Amino acid sequence: MKLSMGPQHPVTSHFRFILDVDGDAVLNFEWDVGYTHRGIEKMAENRIYIQNIPVVERINSYCDAIGTTLGYVEVVEELTGIEIPERAKYLRVIAAELNRIASHLYAVSLVGISAGFETMLMWTINDRELILDLLVKLSGQRITYTYPTIGGVRWDMPDGFKEDALKRLDYLEKRLEDYYKMMAWNRTFQMRFKNVGILKPSDAVKLGIVGPNLRASGVKADVRKDEPYEVYDRFDFEVPTGKNGDSFDRASMRLKEIEQSIVILRQALKDIPKGPIKGSPKGSKIPPTAPRGEAYSRVESARGEFGYYLVSDGKSKPYRLKISTPSFRNLPALPHLCRNVPLGDIPVIFITFDYIPLDVDR
Amino acid sequence: MEDRVVEDVKASFPDDVLEIDVQRRGRVSISVKRDRIYDVGLFLRDKLGFDHIASVSGVDYIDKKEFEVVYHAWSIDKKILAALRTRIPRDNPVLKSLVDVWEGALYHERETWEMFGIKFEGHPNLSLLLLPEDWEGIPPLRKDFILPKRPQE
Numbered sequence: 481m482k483l484s485m486g487p488q489h490p491v492t493s494h495f496r497f498i499l500d501v502d503g504d505a506v507l508n509f510e511w512d513v514g515y516t517h518r519g520i521e522k523m524a525e526n527r528i529y530i531q532n533i534p535v536v537e538r539i540n541s542y543c544d545a546i547g548t549t550l551g552y553v554e555v556v557e558e559l560t561g562i563e564i565p566e567r568a569k570y571l572r573v574i575a576a577e578l579n580r581i582a583s584h585l586y587a588v589s590l591v592g593i594s595a596g597f598e599t600m601l602m603w604t605i606n607d608r609e610l611i612l613d614l615l616v617k618l619s620g621q622r623i624t625y626t627y628p629t630i631g632g633v634r635w636d637m638p639d640g641f642k643e644d645a646l647k648r649l650d651y652l653e654k655r656l657e658d659y660y661k662m663m664a665w666n667r668t669f670q671m672r673f674k675n676v677g678i679l680k681p682s683d684a685v686k687l688g689i690v691g692p693n694l695r696a697s698g699v700k701a702d703v704r705k706d707e708p709y710e711v712y713d714r715f716d717f718e719v720p721t722g723k724n725g726d727s728f729d730r731a732s733m734r735l736k737e738i739e740q741s742i743v744i745l746r747q748a749l750k751d752i753p754k755g756p757i758k759g760s761p762k763g764s765k766i767p768p769t770a771p772r773g774e775a776y777s778r779v780e781s782a783r784g785e786f787g788y789y790l791v792s793d794g795k796s797k798p799y800r801l802k803i804s805t806p807s808f809r810n811l812p813a814l815p816h817l818c819r820n821v822p823l824g825d826i827p828v829i830f831i832t833f834d835y836i837p838l839d840v841d842r
Numbered sequence: 843m844e845d846r847v848v849e850d851v852k853a854s855f856p857d858d859v860l861e862i863d864v865q866r867r868g869r870v871s872i873s874v875k876r877d878r879i880y881d882v883g884l885f886l887r888d889k890l891g892f893d894h895i896a897s898v899s900g901v902d903y904i905d906k907k908e909f910e911v912v913y914h915a916w917s918i919d920k921k922i923l924a925a926l927r928t929r930i931p932r933d934n935p936v937l938k939s940l941v942d943v944w945e946g947a948l949y950h951e952r953e954t955w956e957m958f959g960i961k962f963e964g965h966p967n968l969s970l971l972l973l974p975e976d977w978e979g980i981p982p983l984r985k986d987f988i989l990p991k992r993p994q995e
Binding site (some may be wrong): 513514522685686687688706707778787800842 | 895
């Protein structure tokens with residue numbers, strides 16, 4: 481029997497799954513995506529470079545806006561050859577890591593609610609606000625920051641930001657133990673998530689899976705380490721990996737990454753130098769055109785690697801901007817995993833991949 | 843490291859590689875003849891370790907009446923991104939599918955098909971992915987598809 485799940489469903493959000501079911505067993509899984517398609521790649525061809533920053537931000541606005549815009553401004557900077565000031569690099573890292581924490585807390589909350597752990601949703605969403613408050617102080621916005629700009633960042637840290645941030649990170653670190661107790665060390669949670677949806681490392685690479693989902697399968701691949709952008713090569717942090725590649729590993733991977741983000745943030749807040757935050761010293765900020773050529777930038781956002789491929793014909797607008805998003809690249813995983821599994825496992829497997837419909841559809 | 847990749851590809855496909863260069867650290871661009879892209883892709887994956895597909899892009903060069911298809915593949919060991927590219931004529935946009943080489947290219951190729959109308963031979967399921975199911979007309983990312991004007995004040 482064909483069973484349609486979504487696009488109005490508490491777990492699937494704006495996705496629709498077409499499932500082949502026999503009794504309780506799912507035989508085949510097929511995606512139906514595109515409900516939030518906005519044609520951002522086409523829109524980008526009709527706007528000048530600086531106008532495109534808020535446009536591409538809408539790819540992934542409610543979770544990881546900094547990671548999304550960072551990839552775009554980097555690809556433009558690479559093509560135009562703009563140097564950005566040291567302080568701006570640190571501020572970008574700080575904003576990106578704060579956003580990563582917020583995004584991962586959101587992901588953990590969804591994992592909780594999909595399995596009926598409502599406390600997990602309440603706690604993580606509540607603590608996410610602490611981080612969003614910091615981003616409000618930095619950028620003035622709660623969700624869509626438009627913080628990185630071509631040639632730097634838009635705003636400097638306000639007074640007292642550093643102390644405030646460190647205090648909140650200390651609190652969050654203590655809270656992480658509560659999350660572990662509630663989730664990773666919880667027997668009931670383990671029974672529901674362990675050995676469900678095992679993705680082998682060889683399959684994960686073959687299917688092109690990225691981000692925490694790839695690392696949960698035991699493959700050590702992180703753009704921050706492999707191809708350090710901004711100032712990530714100056715920080716001492718680890719890339720956590722999972723052992724089994726099951727839903728439990730994928731879910732707890734987010735908590736481990738929050739730990740590492742706190743480690744990075746503490747170093748960045750300590751080392752941040754003084755100086756300007758955007759533009760060259762001479763005052764010229766953004767050139768109106770990019771030279772003829774092409775560039776490809778890679779950025780590790782919360783969900784994984786963002787790739788921007790920019791082709792320029794020397795005019796003021798991009799000739800072509802291809803955006804390779806992490807959720808889109810994670811799509812092949814579900815049809816691969818959801819064969820001969822019970823129907824009740826579908827939400828568990830789906831939610832641990834942390835898909836965002838906006839991210840897939842663009 | 844990047845130079846090694848360039849030399850290996852040149853040595854194995856002396857007649858089929860049209861242009862090959864190192865764009866910067868960690869970026870190699872390989873332009874090949876249209877009918878040999880499958881073999882070069884297989885060589886990149888098996889012999890040189892470019893096992894992780896990153897993106898498949900179409901680019902519409904309407905002035906030259908050509909499409910360019912670019913496969914970006916990342917090597918987890920070497921930490922290099924290879925751009926494997928080829929040009930196909932605009933009036934006959936057909937290319938052999940590389941799904942057998944990189945399984946992860948499945949949805950990327952499907953998207954390129956619906957957005958540019960480039961047909962990938964051997965792809966298991968070329969149907970609309972992101973566009974609405976009743977979509978008609980020229981594929982939207984082609985340059986001759988003009989967006990409706992925004993209302994002027």
